[in-house]
Amino acid sequence: MSAGHEAKISAAGVSVFYGEKQALFDVSIDIPARQVMAFIGPSGCGKSTFLRCINRMNDTIDICRVTGTIAIDGADIYDPKIDPVLLRARVGMVFQKPNPFPKSIYDNIAYGPRIHGVAKAGSQMDEIVETSLRRAGLWNEVKDRLREPGTGLSGGQQQRLCIARAIAVNPDVILMDEPCSALDPIATAKVEELIDELRERYTIVIVTHSMQQAARVSQKAAFFHLGNLIEVDDTERMFTNPRDQRTQDYITGRFG
Amino acid sequence: MSATSLLAIVLILSLIGYFWGRASAAGLKRGGQGMHSIPAYHGYFIALSCGIPSFLLVLIWLATQNTVIDTLLIAGLPAHITDGVETSRMSLILSEIKSIAGGRIFGTPDPALIAAAERYNALRGTASLAMVVSALAVAIAAMSYARSRVSPEFRARNSVDGILRWILIVCSILAILTTLGIILSLVIESMAFFSRVPVFEFLFGMEWSPQIAMRADQVASSGAFGAVPVFWGTIFISAIAMFVALPVGLFSAIYLVEYADKRVRSFVKPLLEILAGIPTIVYGFFAILTVAPFIRDLGTSMGLSVASNSALAAGGVMGIMLIPFISSFADDAISAVPQSMRDGAYALGATKAETVRQVLLPAALPGIVGGVLLAVSRAIGETMIVVMAAGLMAKLTANPLEGVTTVTVQIVTLLIGDTEFDSPKTLAAFGLGLVLFITTLALNIVALQVVKRYRERYE
Numbered sequence: 001m002s003a004g005h006e007a008k009i010s011a012a013g014v015s016v017f018y019g020e021k022q023a024l025f026d027v028s029i030d031i032p033a034r035q036v037m038a039f040i041g042p043s044g045c046g047k048s049t050f051l052r053c054i055n056r057m058n059d060t061i062d063i064c065r066v067t068g069t070i071a072i073d074g075a076d077i078y079d080p081k082i083d084p085v086l087l088r089a090r091v092g093m094v095f096q097k098p099n100p101f102p103k104s105i106y107d108n109i110a111y112g113p114r115i116h117g118v119a120k121a122g123s124q125m126d127e128i129v130e131t132s133l134r135r136a137g138l139w140n141e142v143k144d145r146l147r148e149p150g151t152g153l154s155g156g157q158q159q160r161l162c163i164a165r166a167i168a169v170n171p172d173v174i175l176m177d178e179p180c181s182a183l184d185p186i187a188t189a190k191v192e193e194l195i196d197e198l199r200e201r202y203t204i205v206i207v208t209h210s211m212q213q214a215a216r217v218s219q220k221a222a223f224f225h226l227g228n229l230i231e232v233d234d235t236e237r238m239f240t241n242p243r244d245q246r247t248q249d250y251i252t253g254r255f256g
Numbered sequence: 257m258s259a260t261s262l263l264a265i266v267l268i269l270s271l272i273g274y275f276w277g278r279a280s281a282a283g284l285k286r287g288g289q290g291m292h293s294i295p296a297y298h299g300y301f302i303a304l305s306c307g308i309p310s311f312l313l314v315l316i317w318l319a320t321q322n323t324v325i326d327t328l329l330i331a332g333l334p335a336h337i338t339d340g341v342e343t344s345r346m347s348l349i350l351s352e353i354k355s356i357a358g359g360r361i362f363g364t365p366d367p368a369l370i371a372a373a374e375r376y377n378a379l380r381g382t383a384s385l386a387m388v389v390s391a392l393a394v395a396i397a398a399m400s401y402a403r404s405r406v407s408p409e410f411r412a413r414n415s416v417d418g419i420l421r422w423i424l425i426v427c428s429i430l431a432i433l434t435t436l437g438i439i440l441s442l443v444i445e446s447m448a449f450f451s452r453v454p455v456f457e458f459l460f461g462m463e464w465s466p467q468i469a470m471r472a473d474q475v476a477s478s479g480a481f482g483a484v485p486v487f488w489g490t491i492f493i494s495a496i497a498m499f500v501a502l503p504v505g506l507f508s509a510i511y512l513v514e515y516a517d518k519r520v521r522s523f524v525k526p527l528l529e530i531l532a533g534i535p536t537i538v539y540g541f542f543a544i545l546t547v548a549p550f551i552r553d554l555g556t557s558m559g560l561s562v563a564s565n566s567a568l569a570a571g572g573v574m575g576i577m578l579i580p581f582i583s584s585f586a587d588d589a590i591s592a593v594p595q596s597m598r599d600g601a602y603a604l605g606a607t608k609a610e611t612v613r614q615v616l617l618p619a620a621l622p623g624i625v626g627g628v629l630l631a632v633s634r635a636i637g638e639t640m641i642v643v644m645a646a647g648l649m650a651k652l653t654a655n656p657l658e659g660v661t662t663v664t665v666q667i668v669t670l671l672i673g674d675t676e677f678d679s680p681k682t683l684a685a686f687g688l689g690l691v692l693f694i695t696t697l698a699l700n701i702v703a704l705q706v707v708k709r710y711r712e713r714y715e
Contacts, residue, residue, distance in 0.1 A: 085606070116605060
């Protein structure tokens, strides 16, 4: 743990089972606040599964079972007293494929604040919508067509709309599950730029298949392999001087 | 020889053709020839070429034979019978000739008719013999022509494909032509009705009393054809049905898709589908024997006057019938909303109910609306339940405890029993049928358009 960054999220002994099959084995990790942590590893290594534990999205899958503890700001999110619905307002998520609701751009952003009663309709809501779109770097592109459907935007704009939608409920943590895998290189560059700006305010965890992307946007990196967490380190050090042979092999492209 | 045994023989000829073609092609192949198509295709080609023309010939022959024979008969009748006779009288003469020919003789018929009957029998015999001969000739000629084409270069495989394509085209054209025929017969009869009763009076008249007095002293027999009360009855009962079916069907679909776990779903869904398989006449029993008395007793105990065939009973049971219909459409529509929409909403901290209400239902709305429109058109056209459970009196009332009548009930009552097809009372049924047809057709077209647009969005 580098100095000046206390752990925002701290997981201990997390295992995940889909029915009989164990997908994640005893993962313990500290994720520092206001930095970007990248989860890397070959397909099926459990990185997305672990990401979805952090906002309890796995609860929506019937056969999924999670053991161990994950604490955010010291409080266990799997404590029965924690309401997953409120947890998800604090831990936003952006998905692999942009998934704007079939509503207007404005309503896409306003959806979260509305259901959580953060703001009433009117100027207060307008302000949240504008701030969120500005932070997502989308305001100038869409300010004249807020009433048009969000599904009409380009893929990259849709993904930034989804990031703005997540920001609108004012979360502490934003989880991103391969947010650029469905985007072209230019849109990807914009989203990466955005991620870099967002880390001033938010703790970001990003799952990515692209080594270059991990190197560009993250300060910390965690390498997963076959459901195990192999190593966690500063991104720079992991990419130049990995401690584990498997990490070395993956980074240099020998498998995965 | 009967047409059935003739067709059987043609079928056997086709089979022979198949084996013949396959064997000759196989012979060529064994002789070391590189064949374009495998032997079985040569067999299929011969079988189809032999069977289809001959089959079509028999069909066309059977369809036209009677008309041709009738024309010949009439042409051969002596002048004293045919002179100045109308078409309707002529068909009576023809049927008399045919019954004489069949050996059923009443009284002492005109000797000319007896001669005609003998000629009729002779004509029939010739016709049937000619049919057999020509059908077999066509079959054998086609078979030998097809056999002559068996060669290494012949693309039997492609030719069979082409023949099959034509068979498919003919089948679909038949379906379309049948529909056109139905529309045409409906329109023609309705024209006859509207030539007696003005369209305007029919569509906007407020009084419906189709019985026409046979004697001057009969009561309540003015013969009024204002269909508004009848249309109102259909609309009213359909509305009650949708009032029952829409919430129950929609909510059960939401439960099954979003809340129920796999075991419950696999148990409840087939149960709902059983509801869709119950014959409507059984719903009719249910309405008249169980629901109607229940509503009447309940109403009476509350001091209300309830007709024994209340609109509420008929509409309510019709609603139950429509539940699986709406439920299965809504189920499909909600299931078709991509999982990513749910994920997006849950990840923002929406509860299940919020996700359903604000994200899934709006996204699934076009599909649900399409299903509801189809259900409405079913409700409007539904006959058996209302014939059993709704009233016969056309009444303009908004009280669901009174009896109303519907378009379909009126059509059934107008056409039951001895009917004269030139009285406006009977023809009114076709007028009603035409309105019903146009309404449900319009609803179906709109519904299919809505569903189609929705499909374009997600596939």
